[in-house]
Amino acid sequence: MAVLSAPGAGLKEKLRAEFVGMTLQDVIPVPSAVLDLAKLEVNCQRMLDATDRLGILWRAHIKSHKTTELTRLQVGDTRMTHVSIIASTVVEAENILPLLREYQVNGRTVNLLLAFPLFPSAVSRLARFSAELGPASLSILVDHPDQLASAAAITRASGGHAPLVFIKIDAEYGRAGVVPSSPACAELVDAALAAEKAGACVLHGLYAHAGHSYGSRGNWAAMDYLVKEFEMLSSVAAVVRDKSPDHPLVLSAGATPTATTIQHPRVLAGLDGDNESTATSTHKVKSIFNTSKLAGLTLEVHAGVYPTLDIQQLATHARDSSLMTCKDIAISIVAEVASVYPGRGADGTTEALVHAGTLALGREPVAGKGGDYSGWGVVMSWGAAAEAPGPGPDFPLVHGGWQVGRISQEHGILAWKGRKEDEVPLRVGDRVRIWPNHSCIAGAGFDWYLIVDGRNKGREDEVVDVWPRWRGW
Known part of the structure; x- marks a missing residue:
């Protein structure tokens, strides 16, 4: 039986040779989809x-x-x-x-x-x-x-x-x-x-x-x-x-x-x-x-x-909080800050441009009610945004930190949700990891996942494997 769209012969080995041992801060392609094993x-x-x-x-x-x-x-x-x-x-x-x-x-x-x-x-x-x-x-x-x-x-x-x-x-x-x-x-x-x-x-x-x-x-x-x-x-x-x-x-x-x-x-x-x-x-x-x-x-x-998991599943609170926090989300999209716009956001906050838009994150909103989170992704507490808050127990009604506030095909606009004086600064060239609203849709924009393992203390960002995705119908 012919497999109509199996990854090309040797693709996994070629990808492993290229990426394994690198870190998410290295010159990997951005945006990239990352899974934590x-x-x-x-x-x-x-x-x-x-x-x-x-x-x-x-x-x-x-x-x-x-x-x-x-x-x-x-x-x-x-x-x-x-x-x-x-x-x-x-x-x-x-x-x-x-x-x-x-x-x-x-x-x-x-x-x-x-x-x-x-x-x-x-x-x-x-x-x-x-x-x-x-x-x-x-x-x-x-x-x-x-x-x-x-x-x-x-x-x-x-x-x-x-x-x-x-x-x-x-x-x-x-x-x-x-x-x-x-x-x-x-x-x-x-x-x-x-x-x-x-x-x-x-x-x-x-x-x-x-x-x-x-x-x-x-x-x-x-x-x-x-x-x-x-x-x-x-x-x-x-x-x-x-x-x-x-x-x-x-x-x-x-x-x-x-x-x-x-x-x-x-x-x-x-x-x-x-x-x-x-x-x-x-x-x-x-x-x-x-x-x-x-x-x-x-x-x-x-x-x-x-x-x-993803931001949508976090919003449902389907499981006990001991089993479901933002730290249980295994997928993230690595993106790079391409520009910064001081004072352009709400109440004089900063906005930032990342090279990750609809094609990298999807355009599916989180099902919710008025006043709930309405963004297109949440920036993970990592790297330059390590001090930014992640979604807490009252999410999606209460939500703060860096979020993807607007989105188009290739452009993602990061918006700060919270007081201007609490804003965590971002600079051109910084890398961020974004938790997508819906991992099924976000993953569809990529040919493979970069795999990291959070159990590797001190090397949590090191790529340990690459998993090619199937394409087609």
């Missing part, structure tokens, strides 16, 4: 530990980073558990195939879900993927009966390997999926069961993504979205079971806020919340877990941006 490993392990402790399945989304190296961390490279992956593009599936084959050789079962409703032009490439890895290696998402014809085409073209099907449920996000209790949902359930009976596919589960949970604020708030996701999936599972009693089903829910909320210490310890509202949330979660197990349903959570 120490933080990635902690964030990934927390998710593995939480799902293990709760006895639920885990499915890792790889769209945020598009690298083999970080995928290994997400699934636990040395574990022997089942490997479940989510991709948003076919090219992600094609590029991760060699790793999945490696895991198969080592005795691990694997499955990849294309988490975009199946479209006809993807059939031939997905069929090749399925033929390479064998039965039950491919899952697809459907939210319309007509998509099942493409599922049947994959089965035929792959040599008889029927794809596993997840029905996509709209968990009130309004992006994709069928609405529970709607005629369209009942029609799709009927069509999927008929396709399964005909041998075209296997109805494997129900899938929801609460993307609107990105707007949650406050400790435990995202758990309410998780509860709603599983409640909606359970209601559709009842419809399936009414038509096909005892049909096995996986209920897969998640987005980074809702999935990471299960890492809360009280959830892992099996304790109730610290007030009436949170106690209700934890009781609901426990009830869903127990009821699902009694009904023979299998629960799964999925998430993608949790290894790197």
Whole structure:
């Protein structure tokens, strides 16, 4: 099977030869995307530990980073558990195939879900993927009966390997999926069961993504979205079971806020919340877990941006503050101060120009409310801006320090948020590191990540590896 956009042969070795051993203050290209290995490993392990402790399945989304190296961390490279992956593009599936084959050789079962409703032009490439890895290696998402014809085409073209099907449920996000209790949902359930009976596919589960949970604020708030996701999936599972009693089903829910909320210490310890509202949330979660197990349903959570985190995730406060501060954000964009404009900012503050605009940081605002942070990135307490404050416990309502206040294609305008007398000076040529609003979008502007390791005391800024990203669709 041809990998359509794999990094060029030897690219990683060439990049390592060029950058490993350099520091972020050296003459590396700017802007550059940087990942801190120490933080990635902690964030990934927390998710593995939480799902293990709760006895639920885990499915890792790889769209945020598009690298083999970080995928290994997400699934636990040395574990022997089942490997479940989510991709948003076919090219992600094609590029991760060699790793999945490696895991198969080592005795691990694997499955990849294309988490975009199946479209006809993807059939031939997905069929090749399925033929390479064998039965039950491919899952697809459907939210319309007509998509099942493409599922049947994959089965035929792959040599008889029927794809596993997840029905996509709209968990009130309004992006994709069928609405529970709607005629369209009942029609799709009927069509999927008929396709399964005909041998075209296997109805494997129900899938929801609460993307609107990105707007949650406050400790435990995202758990309410998780509860709603599983409640909606359970209601559709009842419809399936009414038509096909005892049909096995996986209920897969998640987005980074809702999935990471299960890492809360009280959830892992099996304790109730610290007030009436949170106690209700934890009781609901426990009830869903127990009821699902009694009904023979299998629960799964999925998430993608949790290894790197970003300013958006910090704003949700989905996890306990002991597990989520700005110091847990693993991604930053290195930029250089190209000019300084004293007195041009609000209340006579300084503004500065950095060579990192929309193409380096993205242009996705943080979901929020009036008065909240509305910038395009926050400058990390590092280098020349080491004394600048980072986001604190009251972020995003309270926010100060250097932020990307305005943005265009190549230009980022740093604005000081706070009193002029507290301003941390920046000079032409200074390097800064910016935490982006959304790491998925920021990463898309780069061909590779420079890897540092915050555990290397005194050498925290030294490049220890380079991870090429996949390109294309």
